[in-house]
Amino acid sequence: MTTLAILTAAGSGARLGRHLPKALVELGGVPLVLHAARRLAASRVVDALVVTAPDGSGDVVARTLADPAVTVPVTVVDGGPTRQASVAAGLAAAGTGHDVVIVHDAARPLVPPDLVQRVVAAVRAGHDAVVPGLPVTDTVKQVAPGGDAELVLSTPDRAGLRAVQTPQGFTRDLLERAHKAGQDRSGSEADAATDDAGLVEALGEPVHMVRGDAAAAKITTERDLRIAALELED
Numbered sequence: 407m408t409t410l411a412i413l414t415a416a417g418s419g420a421r422l423g424r425h426l427p428k429a430l431v432e433l434g435g436v437p438l439v440l441h442a443a444r445r446l447a448a449s450r451v452v453d454a455l456v457v458t459a460p461d462g463s464g465d466v467v468a469r470t471l472a473d474p475a476v477t478v479p480v481t482v483v484d485g486g487p488t489r490q491a492s493v494a495a496g497l498a499a500a501g502t503g504h505d506v507v508i509v510h511d512a513a514r515p516l517v518p519p520d521l522v523q524r525v526v527a528a529v530r531a532g533h534d535a536v537v538p539g540l541p542v543t544d545t546v547k548q549v550a551p552g553g554d555a556e557l558v559l560s561t562p563d564r565a566g567l568r569a570v571q572t573p574q575g576f577t578r579d580l581l582e583r584a585h586k587a588g589q590d591r592s593g594s595e596a597d598a599a600t601d602d603a604g605l606v607e608a609l610g611e612p613v614h615m616v617r618g619d620a621a622a623a624k625i626t627t628e629r630d631l632r633i634a635a636l637e638l639e640d
């Protein structure tokens with residue numbers, strides 16, 4: 407009974423707009439992918455890591471993760487054209503013996519180890535698909551997308567809305583089944599699943615939610631990186 411973490415790091419970071427892949431951008435002098443790997447290892451509930459690397463960056467990612475705080479075996483694989491395809495590539499490289507798989511984004515570098523523990527514990531307690539989520543604090547509108555002044559269609563009751571984070575945890579069987587059924591052949595993020603739990607939902611299987619953590623925020627823009635740097639100083 408061992409747990410594998412797939413750490414997605416193959417994105418280009420277009421919205422961050424640096425000259426190198428986002429996972430290799432530094433936060434407090436440490437690349438984002440190393441922050442995330444250190445925290446996954448520190449949770450003590452992850453037994454091995456498969457990391458998806460951007461095209462041509464496999465060696466640099468492997469060297470970056472050769473760090474004393476990454477105390478679990480690391481396998482680096484080439485990612486795919488979309489996040490979904492990268493997770494599928496990571497799953498295909500998973501060794502035998504792992505019955506639970508968690509999927510975490512290098513773009514969420516400051517994930518607290520106790521959040522990782524919470525997700526894995528919920529899977530091991532019998533929930534086959536588990537995501538962390540936080541209550542939405544803004545009022546959310548559904549719109550007809552497009553144009554300068556989009557038409558507002560409705561205002562969903564925010565009491566029932568959650569912003570979803572990673573790591574997302576699954577029994578390996580279910581995650582493999584979900585990726586097989588929803589295989590991304592598009593090569594385009596616009597058509598691919600935006601998270602793994604969505605593929606499980608598409609199978610009609612239940613997904614459960616545990617409490618997320620603001621510290622696991624996703625770094626998408628320069629502003630997110632500046633906020634994370636402030637949090638690191640605290």
Ligand SMILES: Nc1ccn([C@@H]2O[C@H](COP(=O)(O)OP(=O)(O)OP(=O)(O)O)[C@@H](O)[C@H]2O)c(=O)n1
Nearest residue numbers: 414415416417418419420421487488492512513
């Ligand atoms: N083909 C891809 C695309 C994304 N990711 C990973 O999925 C996570 C979430 O993606 P996102 O934050 O959108 O990262 P990027 O795709 O790098 O960002 P952008 O969309 O701005 O290019 C990141 O850790 C990213 O490295 C991946 O492994 N393979």
Ligand SMILES: C[C@](O)(CO)[C@H](O)COP(=O)(O)O
Nearest residue numbers: 489511570571572600601624
């Ligand atoms: C998986 C995820 O982090 C959950 O919030 C998110 O959906 C990734 O989205 P992105 O568009 O790839 O940044």
